[in-house]
Amino acid sequence: AQSVTQLGSHVSVSEGALVLLRCNYSSSVPPYLFWYVQYPNQGLQLLLKYTSAATLVKGINGFEAEFKKSETSFHLTKPSAHMSDAAEYFCAVTNTGGFKTIFGAGTRLFVKA
């Protein structure tokens, strides 16, 4: 069975600072991994996905994530935070051919001016 752990329910950064949101996964088979963002009162929007191609994945809004099999991690980064990045971020995992995507508990990102 697969699972996802997001370290830190809240992360606060200053505008212009590096954003690092941590995600570790557990999966018995090669996983597909995703990051979703949720703005207040909205649905889940896909930021980026890893599907066994390049290990460094670039997504929308300047975000990227690196799949590290040895560390079972898929951390999300952005070099320079913007105020508009303030939102809830969810890491998710699904098995290849699986019917269920499992979400982490989410990390709320605060960006200070």
Added chain:
Amino acid sequence: EPEVTQTPSHQVTQMGQEVILRCVPISNHLYFYWYRQILGQKVEFLVSFYNNEISEKSEIFDDQFSVERPDGSNFTLKIRSTKLEDSAMYFCASGGDNSPLHFGNGTRLTVT
């Protein structure tokens, strides 16, 4: 870009009443899902649907819940007798082969 649409955006119902949440998935997708997010909590898997049948469901998806694809476009979630603890945001999602899920904006269900 095609998107998943959900109606209504907000549903208020009394405890014990039946509710039907509606979703129109992306037209060429084959896999359909319902997720739930209780306020301030994580996104929880409820059920997946493929080839006109449930392919997987969670322990949350008990006999009070059912899903249906009544025609070629709609995908519905029915809660037969709502409880206070059913109050949550319900998200519909759809996906194709080896593609990520596309989510709707959700229906906020409030049970009073």
